[in-house]
Amino acid sequence: MAKAIKSIAVLTSGGDAPGMNAAIRAVVRTSIFYEKRVFGVRRGYDGLIEGDMEELNTKSVKNILNLGGTFLKSARSEEFRTDEGQQKAYEQLQKHEIDALVVIGGNGTFTGAHRFYEKFGVPVVGIPGTIDNDLFGTDYTLGFDTATNTVVDCIDKIRDTASSHNRLFFVEVMGRDAGFIAMNTAVATGALDVILPEENKTFDDLFGEIERGASRRKTSNIVVVAEGNKLGNSFEIAEKVKAHFPQLDTKVTILGHLQRGGAPSCFDRVTASKLGLAAVEGLLNGRADVMVGIVDSELTYTFLQQAVMNKAQLDPEMLRISKILAI
Numbered sequence: 380m381a382k383a384i385k386s387i388a389v390l391t392s393g394g395d396a397p398g399m400n401a402a403i404r405a406v407v408r409t410s411i412f413y414e415k416r417v418f419g420v421r422r423g424y425d426g427l428i429e430g431d432m433e434e435l436n437t438k439s440v441k442n443i444l445n446l447g448g449t450f451l452k453s454a455r456s457e458e459f460r461t462d463e464g465q466q467k468a469y470e471q472l473q474k475h476e477i478d479a480l481v482v483i484g485g486n487g488t489f490t491g492a493h494r495f496y497e498k499f500g501v502p503v504v505g506i507p508g509t510i511d512n513d514l515f516g517t518d519y520t521l522g523f524d525t526a527t528n529t530v531v532d533c534i535d536k537i538r539d540t541a542s543s544h545n546r547l548f549f550v551e552v553m554g555r556d557a558g559f560i561a562m563n564t565a566v567a568t569g570a571l572d573v574i575l576p577e578e579n580k581t582f583d584d585l586f587g588e589i590e591r592g593a594s595r596r597k598t599s600n601i602v603v604v605a606e607g608n609k610l611g612n613s614f615e616i617a618e619k620v621k622a623h624f625p626q627l628d629t630k631v632t633i634l635g636h637l638q639r640g641g642a643p644s645c646f647d648r649v650t651a652s653k654l655g656l657a658a659v660e661g662l663l664n665g666r667a668d669v670m671v672g673i674v675d676s677e678l679t680y681t682f683l684q685q686a687v688m689n690k691a692q693l694d695p696e697m698l699r700i701s702k703i704l705a706i
């Protein structure tokens with residue numbers, strides 16, 4: 380029989396995402412509700428390796444539900460990728476008498492957590508927290524809703540200038556090698572076109588879309604460019620378009636890290652609260668090596684390895700919608 384869990388540690392890792400604080404709060408308060416001790420680890424896996432952690436109580440997480448970023452801070456830890464780093468992290472858990480771990484992060488965080496579980500058998504549950512939405516086993520990752528709302532707000536503003544000056548804007552959005560942010564925001568802003576990592580779009584395809592827009596006398600045009608696409612970055616793409624259509628007034632905006640900041644949306648706060656609670660209840664019910672997620676409104680547990688290895692798929696219907704509605 381698995382060892383009874385008396386003490387749980389929680390950390391945030393990888394890029395910060397709005398909703399991480401709400402998830403930490405839920406983990407802390409649920410742990411305390413079930414009379415468990417709960418520790419907050421600062422700076423992700425780096426903090427775990429160094430033992431940079433402290434016990435939290437219900438008051439430690441007051442007034443953070445509404446805040447962006449992560450009050451535990453985050454890190455991209457090179458040391459945790461090594462066997463020595465993982466060994467040190469395990470020793471810190473033993474030293475602090477911690478029986479289980481909740482990690483809030485993305486695919487990299489879960490890859491590391493799965494390796495850690497396989498080596499040391501410490502029960503670990505992952506909460507999907509990344510603006511990229513690139514995890515299999517959940518319809519939404521924490522931060523995606525807020526980030527896409529931020530992008531929509533920015534593109535709406537850019538469109539004012541695009542319309543006033545008859546300009547063609549290339550707006551580059553994040554997502555690493557996944558096109559979820561680009562796809563959703565392209566539909567939500569009525570973009571002329573979207574360039575996704577998941578597609579093999581050619582420059583001829585793009586030129587065709589721009590020509591079609593011109594033939595319909597569109598006065599403002601937005602092309603959403605996902606950072607991981609295969610045609611190049613937004614400056615390279617804009618340069619090729621300008622060479623092909625010298626008469627066009629082209630501009631580039633890279634939205635960058637502003638997409639990761641800001642207060643979490645209501646949706647992200649609610650999802651974080653559900654997932655944080657489910658992560659702790661999952662651990663206490665013997666779940667380990669899994670990510671908690673929501674699929675078709677149902678709470679699910681997916682093995683960490685599956686969440687990472689199986690690629691989250693873009694909905695082809697979204698692409699069809701964006702093409703038809705952009706005419």
Ligand SMILES: Nc1ncnc2c1ncn2[C@@H]1O[C@H](COP(=O)(O)OP(=O)(O)OP(=O)(O)O)[C@@H](O)[C@H]1O
Nearest residue numbers: 393394455456459460484485486487488490491509
């Ligand atoms: N193969 C691995 N073995 C051990 N640890 C890993 C491995 N891959 C990633 N990690 C750990 O997980 C951390 C976070 O991963 P990464 O930087 O890819 O972010 P993420 O969790 O995918 O989140 P996001 O994509 O939103 O930034 C890494 O910095 C590293 O410490």
Ligand SMILES: O=P(O)(O)OC[C@H]1O[C@](O)(CO)[C@@H](O)[C@@H]1O
Nearest residue numbers: 394485509510511553554555639
């Ligand atoms: O903040 P950093 O380390 O520059 O990382 C940027 C990357 O992190 C993310 O914001 C989240 O994974 C990606 O969309 C982006 O590619």
Ligand SMILES: [Mg+2]
Nearest residue numbers: 485486487509
């Ligand atoms: Mg990632």
